[in-house]
Amino acid sequence: MKTQPPFDLQTIRRRFPALQLEVNGRTAVYLDGPGGTQVPQPVIDAIAHYLAQGGSNQGGPFFTSQYTDTVIMAARHAIMDFYHARRPEEIVFGQNMTSLTFAFSRALAQTWQPGDEIIVTRLDHDANITPWVMAATDRSVTVRWLDFDPTDCTLRLDLLPGLLNEKTRLVAVTYASNAVGSITDVPRVVQMAHQAGALVYVDSVHYAPHGPLDVQALDCDFLAASVYKFFGGHVGALYGKYEHLDRLPAYKVRPSSPQPPGKWETGTQSFESLAGVTAAVDYIASLSQTSGSRRERLVWAMTQIKEYEMSLSYHFLEGAAKIPGLRVYGITDVENLVQRTPTFAVSLTGHTPETVATRLGEQGIFVWHGDYYAVAVMERLGLADKGGLVRIGFVHYNSHNEVDQVLAALAALT
Ligand SMILES: Cc1ncc(COP(=O)(O)O)c(C=O)c1O
Structure with missing residues (x-):
């Protein structure tokens, strides 16, 4: 060590x-x-620079708006690298993890039928419990609870097969507990859940600053974190497999984009925070002593940090x-x-x-x-x-x- x-x-x-x-x-x-x-400092500089140099809302045919478009796209690419998503459209920004989870719980609940089941855990932050419990109540869906072992506060994954069945639609699980620090064997959860036909929503807010993330290796359906927990400003960033982001119904106003990720990003984003997102990811990559792509440098840095x-x-x-x-x-x-x-x-x-x-x-x-x-x-x-x-x-x-x-x-x- x-x-x-x-x-x-x-x-x-x-x-x-x-x-x-x-x-x-x-x-x-x-x-x-x-x-x-x-x-x-580079995060502070990036946020200040966005505010100082003249910003505007996105999508306009003039300099400051085009600048904002590049800031958003850069942030999407940065989180794509940090999470190892397949494409930038799989990254959705929002106010924070809690707000993103409320939005996605409502969207996913549209696909649930009365009598369906979901699983939440006792190890989770309430942001990955109550949004799902409330959505389940709205749709007459049964909530099952996965316990943790109180002696070492690790999830009882041995109990998961007994909770999963053909009616399970979702498993909401933390990657790491923000209280006691236990890390979940997420690939094992995903494997068991997928075998039963359920989707997996991972709360990575606490895990994100502590180890490399790889949504492709995890094969999770969704993963949410907050950039203020990994050296950036106050903004949430969610990964969703493109097929889900495309297929699921979003609560959105007219005439916002019908395509992901825009269809999931309600209202005006915190553009200055997004400028800070790229700087935060670049800061982590800068800790690497190897050369290579940003993704490679991030993996190196996060592995050494761990x-x-x-x-x-x-x-x-x-x-x-x-x-x-x-x-x-x-x-x-x-x-x-x-x-x-x-x-x-x-x-x-x-x-x-x-x-x-x-x-x-x-x-x-x-x-x-x-x-x-x-x-x-x-x-x-x-x-x-x-x-x-x-x-x-x-x-x-x-x-x-x-x-x-x-x-x-x-x-x-x-
Ligand atoms: C594990 C975990 N999940 C979710 C949240 C909620 O994150 P946010 O403040 O971005 O809504 C937190 C915040 O402390 C957290 O630690």
Whole structure:
């Protein structure tokens, strides 16, 4: 396992202006990446440049509108490379993952009949649960729940065959839990679901900054993520197999495009954020020390990021085990770090999650507490009415020194 990143961490950190922030005289420690990452300077520059140079709505026969068209197309190509989609028309932008999922749940529900079934999981963020549950209610469709093992917070894929049958229309599953960091064996889910004739909608919001994505290898039908979780601005990006985007009925106004992706993109997009999308993907590709296509450089960079983050997980878990009263939820086996992101939900005896987050916050260490919309996870763990858990999340710009800082701050509370 590499304990040093394959890139110069100090140089990387200097590219993120926010990482220089000082709170109460101490350099801020951003361990809130699962709630949204910071952005490097090229993303800030790209967004500012779009706004400064003169923008316009899309599709007009004049300079600023044509410029906007190129910005949108560049962003589509960037996410196509990041997700490894087959063509740019398979990428749909929207306000965020939640809004995109509401739109697609309504569209897919048009194809469901009363008595059909769908499957959601208890490991998911509510954005990949409630839109489907509401759509199912509208169409008298039965919702089945896939459980996770509360001892290590991994999905019980052994139970999936028992939930699937010829009436199953959809499996909505997270690629990685935004609460406890467990990574799902998505190819296995897709294989089982497809065998039963069901489609698969993957929530990749939490996974996206932590490892390479490949929708073709996954063979999922849909995959949604949010660029603000992988070093860009606030915009959602959904992949759908072209055949689905083409075939499914969209709720849209006249006279918007009847073709994908335009038929799925309601209203005016956040063009400045789309300018930032390309810059964010290019930033990740720039971490690669290989040459080659952007896709190849992205795979290299994300693979190295995953490896480096595993070393942060190792370091954190080793230290956490020595702090009395600190309980880590999710995978704690350091031999199995490949199956988790460096996102840790923890409790500390004698303190509420809110108190821990507040004490750390006073020291400039930013962590979340509560359920972070992973409502079903907290319910399953019996923590929903106990204030949830403290969430400590690392990304590639975090250092081993920051792991030590949060461990020391937690130890000082005991
Ligand atoms: C795993 C996961 N899914 C979905 C969402 C919702 O994303 P958005 O804010 O883009 O709607 C989040 C946000 O925290 C998340 O972590």
